[in-house]
């Protein structure tokens with residue numbers, strides 16, 4: 001039987017005479033004594049502010065972090081070890097700067113107990129107003145009266161998924177019961193405890209016990225348990241339940257490629273495949289690279305597309321090399337494959353800069369409709385004549401170009417396709433394409 | 442045997458192979474693929490990977506989880522590092538083992554989300570108030586992403602500190618050919634824990650100053666005090682100058698006094714060379730290509746690749762400077778690491794000129810640009 005969780009040798013509490021923080025800590029101790037939680041399984045996470053001094057007085061695990069972020073550490077602790085009881089002590093100031101974490105912890109219904117030391121101002125920094133300062137109240141930063149609407153902390157977490165939300169005052173005799181209920185609750189639980197800062201807010205505003213009750217009335221903020229729901233699972237356990245069938249599955253591992261072909265490629269070649277979103281440019285380029293590696297080459301691939309991925313261009317820069325590739329950039333492509341208007345629009349400038357020795361393979365229709373200026377050799381591809389859907393054009397074009405250039409054996413490209421997710425459809429399209437209709441010299 | 446893969450996958454695999462059990466991150470180009478891999482993979486090893494409501498929450502989750510015994514990692518880009526800033530300081534003072542991946546993109550601000558850069562070189566070192574040291578590793582390519590992520594976890598445990606992986610959009614997102622034997626394998630470092638039977642546990646006891654206190658986990662056999670405030674060895678807030686001075690001297694010494702042990706460089710020096718190229722991150726690849734081409738013409742040139750950006754591997758840099766008259770430092774910023782090289786050179790007596798090769802237009806530095814500087 002633990003008679004107190006407070007380490008007597010650390011007393012007295014350092015708070016100003018009459019400060020509400022003292023009462024809350026005593027109520028917390030009473031609640032803990034009632035629950036008899038093994039202090040090894042208990043973590044008290046404190047925020048910043050006068051209430052942030054509290055962890056020192058408890059013979060439990062203690063975690064004291066940054067202003068407004070206590071709920072994030074508490075959540076991380078609970079996520080990593082769901083067996084722990086995690087209690088966060090936070091001020092109204094912390095609930096302001098870290099309100100986002102409060103809302104999201106509530107939305108997750110993560111099993112953290114939050115006790116709000118709500119003294120309507122920043123005590124530690126000298127009585128500035130906080131998100132809960134009542135209307136018209138005077139503070140050092142609201143000298144002509146507070147113009148802001150106070151945040152309903154309790155109501156905010158309640159409407160955003162908190163399993164348990166209660167509001168009361170430090171003067172409430174049943175505060176220890178409420179705290180015990182919150183700690184016992186399996187899910188996110190918050191108790192918004194209104195109290196007095198006897199150094200600043202109370203004297204400046206002649207605020208007393210009765211003023212707290214009057215203000216709650218005026219604001220229409222109810223007290224007591226305002227939300228208790230058990231229909232939502234506690235997050236850290238829900239996460240484990242949802243991923244239980246994953247445990248033990250094989251993790252990400254290399255996909256080794258064993259060279260089974262060979263290539264006579266003597267120097268590094270840069271290929272650019274320029275097309276449109278949704279036309280499987282990137283995946284065709286992957287197969288081009290995998291075929292190259294199957295042929296003993298070294299390949300690199302870089303994709304470029306707009307952030308709005310389903311529209312506009314899709315361009316893959318590929319390097320094929322007999323030696324390891326150091327520098328990744330392609331300033332001077334050897335081969336450009338231009339398939340759709342979006343690809344041409346994106347690459348027109350690079351095409352214009354090409355050397356005479358380079359080759360541009362371009363869809364015949366595209367070339368007819370959009371004249372291209374370049375010193376490179378232009379080779380039209382009559383992909384329309386293959387009768388295949390446009391999403392196969394990149395594969396069909398690459399196979400034809402590999403045959404024409406002999407960069408590496410087209411069989412290696414096919415072998416790469418055989419191992420790919422859509423092997424059957426890809427190969428069927430390639431076989432069906434009448435390669436003779438593609439005019440590749 | 443080779444594979445076709447990218448840096449994001451290499452980092453995720455290295456994290457798993459390092460015993461990572463916790464990941465939290467907030468989506469941001471170009472770091473998102475790491476988040477996606479971890480969300481997919483960690484449940485398989487009984488771990489947890491979660492998208493936080495923002496970067497502050499994500500790194501906060503990691504710090505909390507690490508103190509329960511998890512090996513934690515997070516990944517973001519420059520804008521996210523800005524939001525991590527305050528918590529990086531918390532991890533330093535609280536002595537939290539944590540791996541932070543920065544997939545750099547062009548700044549400032551939102552900058553170029555899909556554009557490559559090395560603009561966070563100094564930011565990572567000085568990115569939180571107080572000025573205390575951290576460890577920053579910079580991979581030059583995909584196998585380095587694996588090997589240095591493994592090392593980042595190792596160093597985080599060894600020194601109980603946040604360790605950064607300073608990588609970039611290009612290395613993480615581009616797919617490349619990697620021979621499987623380029624991946625290093627070494628045993629995962631066990632976390633040094635306080636013995637369970639050792640009566641009372643003093644969470645921050647270190648003697649001498651550069652030693653690292655053993656940890657105890659929240660929920661373990663000892664009661665633990667963790668704090669982001671200046672504290673005595675018991676973890677109690679202290680303003681006693683003796684406690685505070687000792688703590689801060691310790692936080693500096695445990696990294697700085699071990700700089701040589703932490704240092705990782707690749708010295709590719711040529712006898713009689715008067716020019717030295719010092720590079721890091723993906724720019725080192727262009728530098729290696731440039732050096733290869735210049736040497737092929739019969740010119741002697743030395744090259745030093747720096748993998749540990751911080752602490753600066755000063756001993757290795759000084760060793761590489763022997764006989765050197767000219768140093769070229771190519772980097773994708775306006776000369777952030779050149780400052781460090783100049784600082785180290787400033788201690789030398791002989792006259793050495795230092796020239797930077799810079800780009801901040803989102804394009805890579807080409808080997809030709811470095812060759813031009815070498816001419």
Ligand SMILES: Cc1ncc(C[n+]2csc(CCOP(=O)(O)OP(=O)(O)O)c2C)c(N)n1
Nearest residue numbers: 049050051067091092093094121122123124
């Ligand atoms: C990021 C950051 N901003 C500002 C501060 C300064 N600060 C310390 S305590 C505090 C307000 C605390 O008010 P509250 O949470 O209500 O706690 P109380 O002192 O009233 O118990 C502030 C703003 C800080 N520590 N960190």
Ligand code: SF4
Nearest residue numbers: 016019050123197198
């Ligand atoms: S300043 Fe206010 S909150 Fe802080 S201890 Fe004094 S009365 Fe309490």
Ligand SMILES: [Mg+2]
Nearest residue numbers: 091092121123
């Ligand atoms: Mg307050």
